[in-house]
Amino acid sequence: MRTACDIVLTDTERSTLQRWSRGRSTPIRVVLRSRLVLLAAQGLMNKDIATAVGTSRQSVGLWRSRFAAQRLAGIEQDAPRGGRRPTRRDQVARLILERTTQTVPCNATHWSVRTLGTALGISPTMVHRVWKAHGLKPHLSRTFKLSNDPSFVEKLLDIVGLYLNPPEHALVLCADEKSQIQALDRTQPGLPLKKGRCGTYTHDYKRNGTTTLFAALELAEGRLIGSCMPRHRHQEWITFLTRIDTQTPADLDLHLIIDNYATHKHPAVQRWLQRHPRFHMHFTPTASSWLNLIERWFRELTDKRIRRGTFHSEQHLIQAIMDYMTEHNQHPKSFAWTAKAETILAKVARARAVLDKSASA
Missing domain, CATH: 1.10.10 (Arc Repressor Mutant, subunit A)
Known part of the structure; x- marks a missing residue:
């Protein structure tokens, strides 16, 4: 009488098989094989395993033997199939x-x-x-933008240097405006999340005003300084700089990473900065907003609080934004910048070489 081979798993094999058996992105054939091997390791007979996983006894015996001979590689990869060459x-x-x-x-x-x-x-x-x-998918595409700033390298080295080696006795803050945030109210109540169905909201909406969020992320601890204002002119920017000045220790220099928006370079702003010498402005290269970590927090704000929110008025929207910021500051957490300037410059050089080649073709 033929007997099935015994399956004894190492801790690593058991952990891997359990991960595969529960993996939502794991191919279904690998999920099935992982489950039957785990059951085989428990000492179950092939017929009982076949009943439990919903397959045939012959299939259980095949993959049980395959695992015994080749271990994890035997069930993760299919054997070469026969047939005529295409x-x-x-x-x-x-x-x-x-x-x-x-x-x-x-x-x-x-x-x-x-x-x-x-x-x-x-x-x-x-x-x-x-x-x-x-690996070709012509129906998919994504956007990109290479900066043409003549001072790209100098600005990149300056900002990455602040991230990786911040100066002593100073605070590094990433600041910007998130303008034209709309207070949208849906025309009908959405349906809640339930098993087998995602949450829903109507495609049409009613606009109840807009606001502009001025925010600065303190790099070391992740604390936020912010306020909402109706417009984003140089007057509002100076008001926000004054808020930063009053809410940070007076004995520390402030290094602000900002973009090239004209408001940030207005003559009135320059005069204000001359009266406040502890402020040092570091401008990102043009078309390089990804260098400013406040943009990363803006994305979280949009994804988690604004995009699917329902706001009955402009004040309701402002209150929701400020509440979200207050909650963040109760348990502040910053973003860790890990990319070195040399790595970024090498990637940009490769992309520019491809563009130059395409333009000359």
Whole structure:
């Protein structure tokens, strides 16, 4: 009588199998195999495992033996399959790749499997398989922007230096405005989150005014200084700088990382800064808002408090923003900058080389 091989797991193997068996992004075939191996390690018979996971006894025996012989690699990767080599696909794969990456259709911005298949006289399935094998997804795109600031390198080194090696007896603050925040009220109540259904809200809305948030993130501790104002002119910026001046220790220099918005360089602002010599302004390069860590906090504010919020008035919106900021300051946490200037400059140089090559082609 044939008996199934015993399965004994190491701590590492058990931890990995448990993670795979619960993984929401793990392929379903790997989830199934992980579950049956875990049950086999408990001493269950193949027929009982088959009943528990909803598969056949033969499949349980196959993957039990595969794991015993190859361990984790045996169930994570499929064995090479038999069948005839796809000669037709090999013949047209190069042509598919050239058309996909170097041309566009006549009246569209990118190819689809059907339009490219029609143009080449092949099936859409073949196009899809070649794209999948080479990681091509023409329907997806993302935006980018390389700074053309002539002082890009100097400004980058200055700001990254503040992040990685802040000066002594000084505070580094990342400051900016988040303008035109809309107080949106939905036309109907949304449906709450429930099992099997995400929360909902109506696509249409009523505008109840706007506000502008002025905020500064103190780099060392993550404390926020902020206020909402109806406009974002140089007068409001000076008011905000005055707030920073009064809410920080008077014996410390203040290094502010800000962008190149004209308000920040207004003559009245320059005169105010001359009267307050402890303020030192550090401007990010143009088109480089990613260098200012306050933008990262603005994103959290938008995602967690504003985007799906319902605000019946402008004051309701302002109160929600200030409450969120107050809660943050009760348990302040900053963002750790880890990228070195050399790494960033090398990445920018590679991107610029690709752009120059594309422009000359």
